[in-house]
Amino acid sequence: MLDLPIPPQTSLRPPSEVMRLRRMGAAFPTRLSFLPTLLRHMAAERVRIDRPVWNIDARGFGHALYTLRLAGHAYGLVAVSSDLPPEARTDRVIATAWDTAHVLTDGIPDAAELARIVAAAPRQEAARFTARDLILSRANKSVRLFDHVTARLAAGGQPDPGLVRATGYLMRTTAVYGNGKFGIADRSRIADRPVLSGPFMAEMLTVWLIRHFTHDLAEHVGGARLDPRLKRHLGIGNATGLGMAPFLVAHPLLLDAWMQVRETALARVRAVEALEADRIDRLHTLVARAAAHLAEWQVDDPTAAARLDMLRREWPEVAAHLSPEALARPRPLDRLMSGATRWSIDTQELLAALLIEPFGDLVDGLTECMASPFAPRLDPAMSCEALAALIAQDWDWALALDFAQRRHSARFWYVSEEKAEPRLGDRFTEDGAERESPLDIARQVQALARDLAGQRGPLSRFLALHPNHRAAARRVQTLARHPYAEIRDNMIGAECLPIDMLRCKLAFFGAAKFDPKSDRWTRIALAQGAPLGPDPDSAQDWWLAAMDP
């Protein structure tokens, strides 16, 4: 066994700070995010993407097949493009038709398999799939930009860089299903494979290939090639609503793993005693790049716009704090991060993401720790007193809430009969709260604490009398071992912004250019500025990449 020294690190930022929704909702992508991690793996192997089938008509409808080999396994992406009437185009779960439909396959599909998938994929949830189908997805056009790009190409020109910059994608996915949904393969099928064993790696590979398809489709319809500079700035969009939010609640160990990795990376960087010249240069480059990114980023939502304005105002101050004198001091990045509390939460989180970026040699290996094969377990032997002590230690924020006040229980999460779409309701004006989804974690734990008061003996005895507290007890025990497992905010309160949960998860995917449409729906751009091919060097350096002038 080779013993590697563990790099020094400062203390991790505490969960009481990091696991608040306001801060989670200010997250930025980092080099540890899943798509950048995937691209580094692909670049290291110089993965080549082939396109053995291109059966697309002049108007852009038909199907295509992309293939590649990654870490010893072959994969295919089937893309089906359909003529979607505008009145049918919606990004909501309740949609029944889409511009494009996709399946990532395990292995290369033969003609019969391809025909099966081409028939089934456009039906999405209404069809059934097989265990050789790894991911099911669909995407809608960014109509304005797609039409603009194809029209310009057809006219012998190139699209307006400003429009490319502002939107950032030709299509946006509206669902990317994995892990057994609608009959596709259980995650266990790929859980032991190199690269794809990482969290959401198969999903990231899928959206990466869809990006390629969108480029090829636009060039095909337009009849000309895109300028690579512009093409690189066309990523893949995503429209996300409430469905992503319960995931963080339902998978506490995964959330803990992701957060611990990110915070450990930051702690390692903060412990660096002195910076070499090339790292300093890199930091300056990234600060300038982040400024360009902030200038490109446009949002309509007033709350998001206000945060972005603050970021833009504060960012020059951040740049000023990266002076030669400041960076020559001991542990300069720890000082910088400690002093960052003078700035808004959004600026702090952008800075945290930036500081990790130049230190791939120090942190990239941590990505191996982002998958968790475990599930929360209940320890029935724990004493009631010990459980009560854990609640007092870790759940003060939940105990302080007064659920008799309407604002603390104003909302309820639910799943609609209409295509099982996740939604959020007003408890006091809408029907359905009696069927609410159990995302009221704070209220559950508070109720547990009330009934637990003064109890003695093993938890097994308590739960036999109070079976309604079983889930909450398990969450309390889980948090004691996995300190970043819980969102430390009231998710049924009036102040809860589900968009903060979505952004946190999406940042871990690698998403940027968050463009909220409400407090519970957002569009994002993935891979905007990412390399077009398997170039190992550029795969290392596209964080918040802005378009070359």
Add this chain to the structure above:
Amino acid sequence: MTNSSDARSLNEIEALVLKAARGAGLPLGHAEDIAAAAPLLAAAAPGDLDQLVAALAPPHDPVTLPEADPILLHAPRIAMAGPLILDRLMAEGGSACLRTPDAPALMIALARAAAPAGQIATRTDGTYLHLTMTPDQPPPGPPTLAGPVPVPPRIWASLESLAARTLVPESEASRRSGAGAGLSDND
């Protein structure tokens, strides 16, 4: 590979069983335990999913476990009793003897899910199901689960029927504002 409409992934089974158990009125924690056990049960013997459906049928009354060791129960309903029996064994040791439990396969799957290192030994003769806490036994290897699993449509329909009780009926207001997005995305 043929595309059988009866084939269900293990994750589909687990997800639907969770909703069905909640829809059946079981406490959330019990629903979670049963859902975690469902893939084990389905992968081992898909025909035993019948037992699971029967076990989920409401009502689900509170269970009082006897104090004595071994725990002796006649015709226990496993959905409520199963997790509590396992809790007692894992916390205090000892054994349990269940005469004609309504879902013995579910009980065995719950034991495997709760104690994957094999600390709870199970034995059945068709009438009695014995569970014994054996912490010193050498643990077996972790179960290797592979989907998909064939699930008879009537079983799936029964589970969906229970799960539907967790869905909120559609309304125009809900459709318009519940998801936070409009109904058209042509920009």
